[in-house]
Amino acid sequence: MKVFVTGGIGYIGSHTVVELQQNGFEVVIADNLCNSNIKVLDGIEQITGVRPEFEKIDLADAEKVQDFFSRHRDVVAVIHFAALKAVGESVQKPLEYYKNNLNSLMNVITAMREFGVKNLVFSSSCTVYGQADILPVTEQTPRKQAESPYGNTKAMCEDIMRDVAKVEKEMNLLALRYFNPIGAHPSSCIGELPNGVPNNLIPYLTQTVAGIREQLSVFGDDYNTPDGSAIRDYIDVVDLARAHVVAIRRLLDGKNKANYEYFNIGTGTGLSVLELIHAFERATGEKVNYKIVGRRAGDIEKVWADTTLANRELGWKASVPIEETLANVWKWQKHLMNK
Ligand code: NAD
């Protein structure tokens, strides 16, 4: 069975392609490479022994998407990763973010409807919860007004899926709300490839330990948390990739309870920035050079997932211990430097 993976050359997409192939699925990828490198295909092939089909396509171009579906009539499901994802950049370039992220999703769903492809899994984000009043967040936790255009595209894409599902009864749409994805494939054949100076904690941390950055800034130690630094739910990228495989199976097996569903995908455990740094030091034996600085604008204090629904309905649970995840990202960083 063939799955169409949009944005499959990217960080989470590439790990998901590996898991799909290892679980017996055929994969075809479309990506415009705006935030990824075609060499990732080599990494995927090294792990699985199979080079996935690939087409360079901009999914924001409706005609190209129609044409793609017209030529791939054996696709039974789609996983839609393709999106721009830099929170800060989205504040500077809101139109680019709305155009890219909303049009891509609408083009994909429109073509699916036209060509009779019924099943879609979409990459959403815990960003839709903002700073929740009660933790951990369940799927019933009310969404809050997004802090950034990027976050707003995720909320709007969810709304599009919900509204389409009401009238397109044959379609099965499912959103996964990722918490903070981190890590790399244990083979070190694929991992995160941040462009320029990283904004996210883990790539900044590993680049600091590697000597590429001078010092890691810890944004705030005056939050209302046990050690004062902010808390997140860090989910291993391979665990996250596996969640997509079970989500696709759920749709293909007709096990979904509604034709629009959404699930939290996290570990269920919150870790503070300082706890994460110390876990990294334990896992790798490396020392992290960091200093405490002021809070970063727009950051929330704490968030972590209640994953009961995904555990029960998808039969999925995060399983990679945080030390293993951190050892893998360090191995990946060293691999990048030796290339
Ligand atoms: P990524 O940038 O590594 O991957 C996205 C891929 O989509 C890239 O290869 C990019 O080239 C491609 N792409 C973007 N716009 C495209 C378009 N118009 N046409 C074709 N290809 C296009 O990002 P990622 O971290 O792998 O994220 C994947 C998805 O998960 C995104 O939708 C992102 O918003 C979502 N998400 C990511 C995180 C995270 O922290 N990484 C958290 C929550 C949700």
Ligand code: WQD
């Ligand atoms: C994690 C923690 C920082 C860098 C972002 C998006 C979110 C989602 C995941 C897509 C925070 C702290 C960070 C640094 C630090 N993406 N930090 N020093 O902000 O939780 O979430 O990625 O949907 O929408 O906003 O992730 O990795 O940037 O930060 O102290 O140099 O690390 O303040 O507490 P974030 P992050």
